[in-house]
Amino acid sequence: MTLFSIKMKVKNLFFSIILITLLLINACASHPINKLETKKVSPKGAILLWVEMPLGLTEQQSIYFKDIANSAIAQFTKLNPGVKISLKFILHDEQLSKFDQDIARGAGPDIFSVSLTDDKIPSLINSGYLKNLDKENIDLSKFRPETLKQVSYQNQLYAIPVRLGTQVLCYNKNKVQETPKTLDELIIQARRGYSVGLHSNFTTAFWGTGAFGGQLFDESGRIILGENQGWVQWMKWLKNAQNEPNVYLIEDAETLQEAFIQERLTYMTCVSSWLPILSEALDTNNIGVALLPGQENQPATPPLWTVGLIFNRASSENQHQLALKIAQFLTNTQYQQQLQVKAPFLIPVNKNAKVDSSLFPKQAVLFEQSKRGIILSLDQLEKNKVIFEYGSVLYDQVIAGEITPEEAALQIQQAVNNQFD
Numbered sequence: 516m517t518l519f520s521i522k523m524k525v526k527n528l529f530f531s532i533i534l535i536t537l538l539l540i541n542a543c544a545s546h547p548i549n550k551l552e553t554k555k556v557s558p559k560g561a562i563l564l565w566v567e568m569p570l571g572l573t574e575q576q577s578i579y580f581k582d583i584a585n586s587a588i589a590q591f592t593k594l595n596p597g598v599k600i601s602l603k604f605i606l607h608d609e610q611l612s613k614f615d616q617d618i619a620r621g622a623g624p625d626i627f628s629v630s631l632t633d634d635k636i637p638s639l640i641n642s643g644y645l646k647n648l649d650k651e652n653i654d655l656s657k658f659r660p661e662t663l664k665q666v667s668y669q670n671q672l673y674a675i676p677v678r679l680g681t682q683v684l685c686y687n688k689n690k691v692q693e694t695p696k697t698l699d700e701l702i703i704q705a706r707r708g709y710s711v712g713l714h715s716n717f718t719t720a721f722w723g724t725g726a727f728g729g730q731l732f733d734e735s736g737r738i739i740l741g742e743n744q745g746w747v748q749w750m751k752w753l754k755n756a757q758n759e760p761n762v763y764l765i766e767d768a769e770t771l772q773e774a775f776i777q778e779r780l781t782y783m784t785c786v787s788s789w790l791p792i793l794s795e796a797l798d799t800n801n802i803g804v805a806l807l808p809g810q811e812n813q814p815a816t817p818p819l820w821t822v823g824l825i826f827n828r829a830s831s832e833n834q835h836q837l838a839l840k841i842a843q844f845l846t847n848t849q850y851q852q853q854l855q856v857k858a859p860f861l862i863p864v865n866k867n868a869k870v871d872s873s874l875f876p877k878q879a880v881l882f883e884q885s886k887r888g889i890i891l892s893l894d895q896l897e898k899n900k901v902i903f904e905y906g907s908v909l910y911d912q913v914i915a916g917e918i919t920p921e922e923a924a925l926q927i928q929q930a931v932n933n934q935f936d
Contacts, residue, residue: 653675677842698810720784750913909926
């Protein structure tokens, strides 16, 4: 074979290889197997979910709440048949202590629905028990922005919000024709014989601070209770209000609820989680819910309490991904709207969830009130515990006239800032 013929064979072989390669590329581009490769793989695995029971539910209401949770899991597993979820209900009193103990011995749930106002959350994070979440892999755009504040610690995401609670003004619809919009109107109604019960301690009575332009923290996280005078002016209003006819400052929640149920009170400041027990004790059509009264152009600013989903750092990657998938389901728009119909005392965190005020007037008021509330980040919970300890004592002293509001505010501010600065 001549050198020329060898070169021609090599050249022909080279062009043949190129042609075959091009044909293969073209075939792959249009072959049905590509569809199989992009087909979504159904998730598989088993995880443990704990759910904290809300406070204040009767036995019948607890059964109903469990039915709601079980129904949610049934909906999820119907869409994801390869996932098995074991559901366990935890009492509020034992929730985080049990979680701490179980995780310390390598057990515990993969995901836990729990109140994020507990000051134990930061200690769980610092102990390395909670998994911080990758913000890039979670759609945070669907959440109300304020709810994301209470799931963040040192700029890291450690929980996903699932529902909210707040305070409102409850009233007896048989007695009231028009609810007060301002604090002055509330006093006028009290003078006309409409009895008013105000839940009275440092935390539950803080809602009026914003009506006087006050706030607890500045943007840097320092407590400024003694600087902007809002809380001071609110405390003066409360002191004067307790001397009005038919206005009662009541510290014990059960005493306050009982007085309202027995119709000895026309109005009372109440927590949204009280609505189930009030509805069971009274005809639900007789219970009205209104925004807390404020001042002209300055609304009341009650606290917001977030229930969120926290994640076990010891879970496998597959278990964690399944837990995130459940969290995504529980916070989607459709489920959040279902939730507020089934459990009207629960406020949605999904900003796209709408409330029809003509069909669900109580839910609409709760939703509107929550937009005016204040929320603390996980970073601030550590300070909040100290604030509450000092505030509880000094609040009582102010109401009793043993100390001025100015002195109390300054003492709380100095004590907390000195401890954390």
